[in-house]
Amino acid sequence: MGYTLEEIARLAGVSRSTVSRVINHHPSVRPEVRERVWRIIREVGYQPHAAARNLATRRSRIVGVVIPEALPKFFSDPYFPAVLRGISDALTERSYHLMLSLLSPQQEEDFYQRALRGRLVDGIIVISAQITDPLIRQAYQEGLPVISVGRYPQEPGVSYVDVDNVGGGRMATDHLLRLGRRRIATIAGPQTRAPGIDRLEGYRAALRAWGIDPPPEWIAEGDFTEIGGYVAMRRLLSARPDAVFAASDLMAVGAMKAIREAGLRIPEDIAIVGYDDVELARFTDPPLTTVRQPIYELGRIAVRLLLSQLEEGAREPQQVVLPTELVIRASCGALQERGALEPRGASLSGWD
Amino acid sequence: MGYTLEEIARLAGVSRSTVSRVINHHPSVRPEVRERVWRIIREVGYQPHAAARNLATRRSRIVGVVIPEALPKFFSDPYFPAVLRGISDALTERSYHLMLSLLSPQQEEDFYQRALRGRLVDGIIVISAQITDPLIRQAYQEGLPVISVGRYPQEPGVSYVDVDNVGGGRMATDHLLRLGRRRIATIAGPQTRAPGIDRLEGYRAALRAWGIDPPPEWIAEGDFTEIGGYVAMRRLLSARPDAVFAASDLMAVGAMKAIREAGLRIPEDIAIVGYDDVELARFTDPPLTTVRQPIYELGRIAVRLLLSQLEEGAREPQQVVLPTELVIRASCGALQERGALEPRGASLSGWD
DNA sequence: GTTTATTTTGGGAGCGCTCTCATAGGAGGA
DNA sequence: TCCTCCTATGAGAGCGCTCCCAAAATAAAC
Numbered sequence: 001m002g003y004t005l006e007e008i009a010r011l012a013g014v015s016r017s018t019v020s021r022v023i024n025h026h027p028s029v030r031p032e033v034r035e036r037v038w039r040i041i042r043e044v045g046y047q048p049h050a051a052a053r054n055l056a057t058r059r060s061r062i063v064g065v066v067i068p069e070a071l072p073k074f075f076s077d078p079y080f081p082a083v084l085r086g087i088s089d090a091l092t093e094r095s096y097h098l099m100l101s102l103l104s105p106q107q108e109e110d111f112y113q114r115a116l117r118g119r120l121v122d123g124i125i126v127i128s129a130q131i132t133d134p135l136i137r138q139a140y141q142e143g144l145p146v147i148s149v150g151r152y153p154q155e156p157g158v159s160y161v162d163v164d165n166v167g168g169g170r171m172a173t174d175h176l177l178r179l180g181r182r183r184i185a186t187i188a189g190p191q192t193r194a195p196g197i198d199r200l201e202g203y204r205a206a207l208r209a210w211g212i213d214p215p216p217e218w219i220a221e222g223d224f225t226e227i228g229g230y231v232a233m234r235r236l237l238s239a240r241p242d243a244v245f246a247a248s249d250l251m252a253v254g255a256m257k258a259i260r261e262a263g264l265r266i267p268e269d270i271a272i273v274g275y276d277d278v279e280l281a282r283f284t285d286p287p288l289t290t291v292r293q294p295i296y297e298l299g300r301i302a303v304r305l306l307l308s309q310l311e312e313g314a315r316e317p318q319q320v321v322l323p324t325e326l327v328i329r330a331s332c333g334a335l336q337e338r339g340a341l342e343p344r345g346a347s348l349s350g351w352d
Numbered sequence: 353m354g355y356t357l358e359e360i361a362r363l364a365g366v367s368r369s370t371v372s373r374v375i376n377h378h379p380s381v382r383p384e385v386r387e388r389v390w391r392i393i394r395e396v397g398y399q400p401h402a403a404a405r406n407l408a409t410r411r412s413r414i415v416g417v418v419i420p421e422a423l424p425k426f427f428s429d430p431y432f433p434a435v436l437r438g439i440s441d442a443l444t445e446r447s448y449h450l451m452l453s454l455l456s457p458q459q460e461e462d463f464y465q466r467a468l469r470g471r472l473v474d475g476i477i478v479i480s481a482q483i484t485d486p487l488i489r490q491a492y493q494e495g496l497p498v499i500s501v502g503r504y505p506q507e508p509g510v511s512y513v514d515v516d517n518v519g520g521g522r523m524a525t526d527h528l529l530r531l532g533r534r535r536i537a538t539i540a541g542p543q544t545r546a547p548g549i550d551r552l553e554g555y556r557a558a559l560r561a562w563g564i565d566p567p568p569e570w571i572a573e574g575d576f577t578e579i580g581g582y583v584a585m586r587r588l589l590s591a592r593p594d595a596v597f598a599a600s601d602l603m604a605v606g607a608m609k610a611i612r613e614a615g616l617r618i619p620e621d622i623a624i625v626g627y628d629d630v631e632l633a634r635f636t637d638p639p640l641t642t643v644r645q646p647i648y649e650l651g652r653i654a655v656r657l658l659l660s661q662l663e664e665g666a667r668e669p670q671q672v673v674l675p676t677e678l679v680i681r682a683s684c685g686a687l688q689e690r691g692a693l694e695p696r697g698a699s700l701s702g703w704d
Numbered sequence: 705g706t707t708t709a710t711t712t713t714g715g716g717a718g719c720g721c722t723c724t725c726a727t728a729g730g731a732g733g734a
Numbered sequence: 735t736c737c738t739c740c741t742a743t744g745a746g747a748g749c750g751c752t753c754c755c756a757a758a759a760t761a762a763a764c
Contacts, residue, residue, distance in 0.1 A: 004749095004750055004751085005750065005751065005752095006750080006751095014713075014714085015713065015714045015715075016714080016715085016750095016751085016752095017713070017714060017715075017752085017753085018712085018713060018714080020751070020752060020753085021712095021713090024752085028711060028712055028713085029712075029713085030711090030712065030713095033712085033713090045469070047465055047466070047469040047470045048470060048750080048751070049407070049470060049471055049749085049750050049751070050406075050412070050466075050467075050470040050471055050472040051403050051406035051407040051410075051412060051471065051472075051749080051750080051751090052403075052407050052719090052749065052750035052751040052752090053750080053751055053752080054402075054403035054406070054407075054719095054751090055401070055403040055404050055406075055407050055719050055720065055721085055749085055750080055751070055752090056718085056719055056750080056751045056752040056753080057719090057751080057752065057753095058403075058719075060402070060403060062451070062472075065452075080433075081432075081433070084452075084454075085454060088452070088453075088454045089454075092453075092455075092459060097451055097453075097467065097472065098451065098452050098453070099414070099449055099450065099451050099452070100417075100436075100440070100450050100451070100452040101440075101444075101449075101450070102436075102437060102440045102441075103444075107444060113399055114399070114402075115402075115449065117397070117399040118399045118400060118401060118402040119401055119402055119403065120402035120403075120414075120449065356719095356720055356721085357720065357721060357722095358720080358721095366743075366744090367743065367744045367745075368720095368721085368722095368744085368745090369722085369723085369743070369744060369745080370742085370743060370744080372721070372722060372723085373742095373743090376722085380741060380742055380743085381742070381743085382741090382742065382743095385742085385743090400720080400721070401719085401720050401721070403719080403720080403721090404719065404720030404721040404722090404749090405720080405721055405722080406721090406749095407719085407720080407721070407722090407749050407750065407751085408720080408721045408722040408723080408748085408749055409721080409722065409723095409749090410749075705764100706763100706764085707762100707763080707764075708761100708762080708763070708764090709760105709761080709762070709763085710759100710760080710761070710762080711758105711759080711760070711761080712757105712758080712759070712760085713756105713757085713758070713759085714755105714756090714757080714758090715754105715755090715756085715757095716753100716754090716755090716756105717752105717753095717754090717755105718751105718752090718753090718754105719750105719751085719752085720749105721748105721749085722747105722748090722749085723746100723747090723748090723749105724745105724746090724747090724748105725744105725745090725746090725747105726743105726744090726745085726746100727742105727743085727744080727745095728741105728742085728743075728744095729740100729741085729742080729743095730739100730740085730741080730742095731738105731739085731740080731741090732737105732738085732739080732740095733736105733737090733738080733739100734735100734736090734737085734738100
């Protein structure tokens with residue numbers, strides 16, 4: 001423990017430089033020498049000192065992953081673990097390390113100073129940024145490598161990966177239209193955040209394509225939670241919709257409750273489509289038709305974009321939007337065997 | 353961008369050493385000089401280079417958090433996010449950074465080499481180790497700072513934080529005994545992992561204290577999953593128990609299904625207590641009495657132990673066991689208003 | 705067998721910081 | 735007023751690596 005390059009060099013009877021070349025797989029070392037050096041390295045269990053290397057190369061091979069305001073959402077939402085897995089897998093493949101920061105807004109500034117400007121990390125990936133995330137803006141303006149998971153409209157030059165929320169909203173609404181529904185209401189997400197805005201935009205686009213102009217009373221705003229969906233749905237009921245597109249599964253669940261309380265049937269009286277495909281969606285009554293997003297991929301691609309900046313020096317903003325997928329279950333009325341998958345009590349494994 | 357100590361020194365008209373003292377809050381700098389230096393630092397936005405500092409101090413202020421085999425469990429289990437939050441909060445308070453590694457067994461070795469022996473991290477916290485985790489053992493044997501979240505019986509000197517699984521099992525079982533149940537069966541967790549072993553031990557201890565010696569047919573082993581609980585319960589039914597202690601909530605849910613299929617009522621015919629207090633436990637029918645663990649604290653304390661090794665050079669193994677808490681709902685029969693909390697359909701927010 | 709080109713190796717100079725030690729001022733005591 | 739004792743500051747030597755450049759060894763060309 002605690003060997004240095006110098007000592008390995010001495011043991012192998014070569015110079016420091018040669019050992020350095022061996023570790024870094026530089027071609028111009030005689031195979032015989034290379035072998036000898038490796039043997040010594042393995043023998044004594046030598047491992048180059050990370051800080052020394054980082055200092056000399058001016059690279060740390062560490063990527064910061066920032067989850068602002070993680071505290072409430074990090075729990076319930078399967079979103080974060082999935083993105084994180086994607087990021088982690090992709091980084092590991094490329095021999096990078098992942099520095100995780102669950103930050104409150106006050107801590108963000110401090111983090112930024114220490115980690116990014118102090119070159120502790122080579123770049124950062126910010127997940128689910130507020131629409132005006134100062135971290136992203138600051139990093140971007142100083143030319144430090146940053147990728148946003150979720151589009152970042154404030155600063156058009158910021159690279160991001162996002163899911164096609166407009167497309168997802170359109171797909172969900174279009175599906176209801178094709179099933180013959182015409183009075184399609186929506187429970188939109190908060191209009192302060194990109195997913196909320198985009199999914200509503202998709203809803204509008206789909207209706208527009210069918211020549212329908214939704215009146216204001218078809219649109220209610222929720223906050224992505226179950227209660228929010230419930231409250232919004234009660235308001236929408238007076239418009240007598242025959243279908244609802246909810247911008248999150250949780251809101252869809254709340255909406256289903258309100259619909260049932262009003263004595264209406266799902267999907268016969270009101271069809272419903274959610275968004276996210278959370279695990280729960282398979283176990284609602286009836287199972288929820290919903291929009292699935294490639295969340296794991298989101299993480300992987302964020303890494304790919306960041307490393308292309310880091311290693312190939314890509315300068316122009318790269319903006320990737322991934323397509324979504326419609327998962328058809330019974331709540332939209334497209335399936336015959338409605339109720340067949342209905343669970344007894346709450347259940348998570350899906351085996352019953 | 354890219355200022356060095358030297359340059360700040362020149363700008364402030366002092367030496368490098370003095371600037372270094374200022375940043376490190378060394379007392380012996382004249383207040384007037386200190387102020388002048390700080391002003392320059394703020395003005396140019398200077399930030400010390402992390403790698404240079406790490407090299408000189410031989411400390412990185414980074415702690416590695418290793419979650420082996422994260423892939424399947426990281427999702428469903430609220431355990432990991434909670435521990436992670438505890439760790440993250442505690443580290444942030446002490447100005448440490450968190451390096452997260454979601455590792456497959458093959459990657460563990462590589463990680464160990466690079467991160468720990470290369471001094472990329474000052475120490476590691478391993479969550480939910482396999483009972484024979486090689487990472488922990490290797491680190492421990494080389495004297496590198498490692499804390500296990502969950503006890504590590506293989507190597508008695510390893511420091512760990514754990515939850516009192518024996519106490520939790522005893523508490524759950526004792527509760528059923530106090531409610532008058534006498535034929536108490538258990539669905540134990542896998543006997544290859546500490547929580548499984550310990551909770552069963554607690555069950556035994558509680559019965560022993562009441563002079564009851566559970567026959568083998570009262571004990572079935574599950575794998576912590578819902579199916580596992582279902583299968584185990586079907587086996588147990590032939591022993592005609594009047595209560596069951598399931599070593600996980602998921603198994604309890606499976607057991608409830610089996611009980612109901614057998615035409616028996618909960619809690620009248622068979623009372624049931626689970627373990628973990630997962631979110632779902634509030635929404636089963638009837639709501640599940642269960643054992644809650646201080647998971648967030650687990651993370652915080654892991655950090656405290658690690659830093660006491662790192663900063664105060666604590667050498668002797670520190671082993672902390674946290675108490676659990678019994679959350680009484682209707683499934684054990686202790687509550688009158690059974691069914692009052694019963695949800696309609698699936699629901700997560702608990703507001704209905 | 706030279707000369708020239710090429711590959712392999714070694715030495716030196718950093719990377720940007722900390723930390724010990726020596727020195728220059730000042731304060732305090734006689 | 736002089737000497738002693740602190741306190742504030744500066745200089746220098748690393749920390750352990752990479753990378754450039756020149757030297758040595760080898761191969762190729764004449």
